[in-house]
Amino acid sequence: MPEAPEVQNVLNYLQEQLQNHKITSVEISHPKLSGNMDYHEMEKKLTNQTFHKFFRHGKYLVFELDDLDWISHLRMEGKFLIEDKIPEDPKINKHIHAKFHLDNGKWLLYMDTRKFGRMQVYPRTEDYYSLPAFDKVGPDVLSDQFSAKYLHNKLKNRKCAIKTSLLNQSIVAGIGNIYADEILFDAGLDPRSISSHLDLEDCKKIVDAAKQILSESVKSGGTTIRSFEYGNHLSGTYQDSLKVHQKSEEICSRCHGTIEKVIVNQRSTYVCPACQIRK
DNA sequence: AACAGGTCCTGAGGGC
DNA sequence: TGCCCTCAGGACCTGT
Incomplete structure (x- = not known):
């Protein structure tokens, strides 16, 4: 149930941990996680991309990479973890649906017990708000447009x-x-x-x-x-x-x-x- | 076993 | 008729 404040705190944490780091390999194990292309294609696209900028719009996370915009919505139970090792506990492991190996040896892990969360990847654009993912999304609650x-x-x-x-x-x-x-x-x-x-x-x-x-x-x-x-x-x-x-x-x-x-x-x-x- | 909830999808209905 | 907007309800999931 992350709403804007929770998403903002997730974003701040990820920015601190991921900025200027490169993704060296990707494994997605839940096909539906990828919302706008085949999940194998998303794995390929995200490989060798470096994190540059981080935005939040409503409950969406936006990661600006070398030549992609990566959008993630956690819905009810989605979580990103950063770990030195992939957890072995099967109770945790069964809910990890994507693993991203980073150039510093750490793992960015996407966990989601209910599998409601979705990710989309688009060619990078100057104004992320123009992306199709935001077609039906209004102004952010903390922006000046919300008056x-x-x-x-x-x-x-x-x-x-x-x-x-x-x-x-x-x-x-x-x-x-x-x-x-x-x-x-x-x-x-x-x-x-x-x-x-x-x-x-x-x-x-x-x-x-x-x-x-x-x-x-x-x-x-x-x-x-x-x-x-x-x-x-x-x-x-x-x-x-x-x-x-x-x-x-x-x-x-x-x-x-x-x-x-x-x-x-x-x-x-x-x-x-x-x-x-x-x- | 019912309930929790964010968003997408579908279809009914309203207004012009 | 046609079109767009609104809105209710089901589906998606799993743990408690």
């Missing part, structure tokens, strides 16, 4: 719940289930509110809350719940700052109401109905 005016305009014809709109990556990229709940709590809006009912002022509250919460979370290393880890078993502490997510039946920190769990868009959603206004 109250922009959001208000995107919501004006939508009848779905506001939470559904915040999870829609073509509207804004980087928000997932945990932060959507936290953002709407901070903004004082019920996640079930109809998107088009929100005015510009509501949108400003959402945008401000989103930027503040996500940048705080980046600083604290992201949220670690369930199995999320990045790098070599590092983890974040933002789970200690969560105010509603996974807190059903607990007392609301703002109004002393009781936090409820409801279902929105088939996803668990946490809300304080006493102080989050439903529009």
Whole structure:
């Protein structure tokens, strides 16, 4: 469940470890991992490429190599590890779906228990955002393009719940289930509110809350719940700052109401109905 | 055994 | 009719 803050921390770690290093060999063992070409072709293309630049857009990682752009999405459980040796423990090993040997002798390993993650490789371009992988992906939540005016305009014809709109990556990229709940709590809006009912002022509250919460979370290393880890078993502490997510039946920190769990868009959603206004 | 969740895909329905 | 947009629901997976 990495969302933008977790992906940013993964990216920082990989940049620190991989920049200017070359991939000397590649072995992909899960054919579907490669999203836009045959996996053997992806192995060939990535071999002998050197890491130069590192970007994040929403929940996507972008690695700029010699003459390729390599895009990776971790989806639910994808992880990159850097190890001196390939782990022998079969419990870990069975979930390693790609191995990249590096020019410093280390291994970059891609692990993914649920096999939801995908990678794509394209000829390198000046502006990664023009790549097909980003055709249906909106502005990053921490970018200046994600403004109250922009959001208000995107919501004006939508009848779905506001939470559904915040999870829609073509509207804004980087928000997932945990932060959507936290953002709407901070903004004082019920996640079930109809998107088009929100005015510009509501949108400003959402945008401000989103930027503040996500940048705080980046600083604290992201949220670690369930199995999320990045790098070599590092983890974040933002789970200690969560105010509603996974807190059903607990007392609301703002109004002393009781936090409820409801279902929105088939996803668990946490809300304080006493102080989050439903529009 | 049901449930967890991010994204892709499909198909129904709306609006012009 | 045609076209594009919206949105709900299933599929993808495995561990707990």
